[in-house]
Amino acid sequence: GESVGLHLPTLSVQEGDNSIINCAYSNSASDYFIWYKQESGKGPQFIIDIRSNMDKRQGQRVTVLLNKTVKHLSLQIAATQPGDSAVYFCAETDPWMDSSYKLIFGSGTRLLVRP
Amino acid sequence: KAGVTQTPRYLIKTRGQQVTLSCSPISGHRSVSWYQQTPGQGLQFLFEYFSETQRNKGNFPGRFSGRQFSNSRSEMNVSTLELGDSALYLCASSLQGRGEQFFGPGTRLTVL
Numbered sequence: 001g002e003s004v005g006l007h008l009p010t011l012s013v014q015e016g017d018n019s020i021i022n023c024a025y026s027n028s029a030s031d032y033f034i035w036y037k038q039e040s041g042k043g044p045q046f047i048i049d050i051r052s053n054m055d056k057r058q059g060q061r062v063t064v065l066l067n068k069t070v071k072h073l074s075l076q077i078a079a080t081q082p083g084d085s086a087v088y089f090c091a092e093t094d095p096w097m098d099s100s101y102k103l104i105f106g107s108g109t110r111l112l113v114r115p
Numbered sequence: 116k117a118g119v120t121q122t123p124r125y126l127i128k129t130r131g132q133q134v135t136l137s138c139s140p141i142s143g144h145r146s147v148s149w150y151q152q153t154p155g156q157g158l159q160f161l162f163e164y165f166s167e168t169q170r171n172k173g174n175f176p177g178r179f180s181g182r183q184f185s186n187s188r189s190e191m192n193v194s195t196l197e198l199g200d201s202a203l204y205l206c207a208s209s210l211q212g213r214g215e216q217f218f219g220p221g222t223r224l225t226v227l
Contacts, residue, residue: 107157
């Protein structure tokens with residue numbers, strides 16, 4: 001498959017355990033954040049988003065936490081499955097463009113799920 | 116509903132040549148954004164088009180250009196290719212440009 005990053009930090013978890021992937025964002029004025037999952041050979045796939053007026057948002061098996069004080073975002077995956085193995089990116093938006101979103105991506109974290 | 120499609124999926128060019136990549140957004144989506152993905156720089160925003168107008172542009176040289184057609188399909192062009200242009204080029208579409216962006220599978224460009 002295609003490599004999306006040769007030197008990505010890697011998180012290795014046991015199947016069934018919970019995973020926590022962290023991300024530090026750069027702009028304190030960013031108002032919208034997204035987590036994407038990218039599998040080998042595919043484009044990024046939307047997982048969950050959160051706006052800056054929220055601290056927490058839950059989806060199916062996933063939770064995103066936002067700490068604006070320290071500019072930190074985390075993605076929690078419950079009961080991690082082999083299909084969760086992928087590279088995960090956080091993205092923040094450029095708040096200066098009212099008409100469109102310019103996504104600014106983090107460097108990514110590779111999640112490996114051990115059977 | 117069909118997803119975002121990109122053609123071609125793979126491309127090999129030599130330095131100095133030019134290349135055109137194509138993106139067909141999800142039906143009804145009017146915003147198309149382009150990103151470059153490399154192991155060294157990660158995912159970087161190139162530009163965004165909405166209703167045939169470029170609304171937003173990243174920090175790339177003028178060799179990178181794009182356009183959008185009336186049916187929302189978009190093309191990006193890279194002229195005078197350099198080795199460093201080797202990358203996965205991703206296209207994303209959204210309804211209005213705000214909110215969730217749906218990505219295509221990308222075009223893998225290799226410059227020799």
